[in-house]
Amino acid sequence: MIVTGPGALPFAVQLKALTDVEGRYQPKLSGLRLIESSQDNGLRMTSRLRELEVKDLLSLTRFFGFSSETFSLAISLLDRFLSVMKIQPKHLSCVGLCCFYIAVKSAEEEKNVPLANDLIRISQNRFTVSDMMRMEKIIMEKLYWKVKAPTALRFLRLFHSHIQEQLDAESKQILSLERLEAQLKACHCSFVFSKIKPSLLAMALLCFEAQEQHEPEHSDKISEALKRLQQQLNIRDGDLVCVRELVGKCLADYATDRKSFFFHAFPSSHPAISILAIQGTPHIK
Known part of the structure; x- marks a missing residue:
């Protein structure tokens, strides 16, 4: 957990604690490339199937009202497992739900953790609780029981807090953490x-968010703070520009698709859809 405010460890100490272990929790690149190069023939895992599963997990996160931390951790677990274990597409829903359940038990208060059979029922899967328990054990063993990963969300919250400390009251209004976390979910x-x-x-x-703002007197201050942070992280300009452009493309694509997004995961008969019919389809949150 990132702690800010009085009593928090200095930024440099918190940053070092995360960056020192960041590489150990990265998905295996060779495994990700194998998924990326696989053809969508129903026999092997593909990037499209992974994306669909993540969207299902985001829908479940919204349905249960779980935190951004839970979702981000679930995706970290899923990608790490998929990068080291070849699975058949038919097992993906069980793997995804198990990663989600592990994250829920790790990040949410115990009183808010649903029963496994309720998760299966809500997600309308056909496997059993026993299937989930077996798969959860496999996942934990393959990941060496390392759950608490330094996720992008943890870095985002730490960076945001650090930047905000350097800004005046008006400039602090520019970078909304809630909006940034919503954008991260889309990514x-x-x-x-x-x-x-x-x-x-x-x-x-x-x-990207600083670049999107059109208030020079405030955005210049933010850009200066971000530049100092970039230097502290030893991030090359080319790498940052490349990923920033990927973020922009992703968010543009997501904005186009978001109206129908939630309905991908659940059929019209699902109770979640009934709730949305009353509340209205949510934006990214």
Whole structure:
């Protein structure tokens, strides 16, 4: 957990704690490339199937009202597992739900953790609780029981807090953490970001959002703070520009698709859809 405010560790200490272990929790690049190069023939895992599963998990996150931390951790677990274990597409829903359940138990209060059979029922899957328990054990063993990963969300919150401390009251209104976290969720739905270091993705999101603002007197101050942070992280200009452009494309694509997004995961008969009919289809949140 990122702690800010009085009593928090200095930024440099928190940053070092995350960056020192960041590489150990990265998905295996060779495994991700194998998924990326696979043809969508129903026999092997593909990037499209992974993206669909992540969108399903985002829908579940919304349905249960779970935190951004839970969703981000679930995607970290899923990508790490998929990069080291070849699975058949028919097993993906069980793998995804197990990663989600592990994240829920790790990040949510115990009183808010649903029963496994309720998760299966809500997600309308056909496997059993026993199937989930077996798969969860396999996942944990393959990931060496390392759950608490330094996710892009943790970096984003730390960076945002650090930047805000350097700004005046008016400039602080420019970078909304809620909006940034919503944008990160959209990025998690795109396979391309699985291959990018969490710290770089978080930095790119902040730079993209700062670039989108059209208030020079405030955005200049933010840009200066971001430049200092970039230097502290030793991120090359070319890498940052590349990922920032990927973020922009992802968010543009997501904005086009978001009206119908939620209805992908659940059929019209699902109780979640009934709730949305009353509340209205949510934007990214």
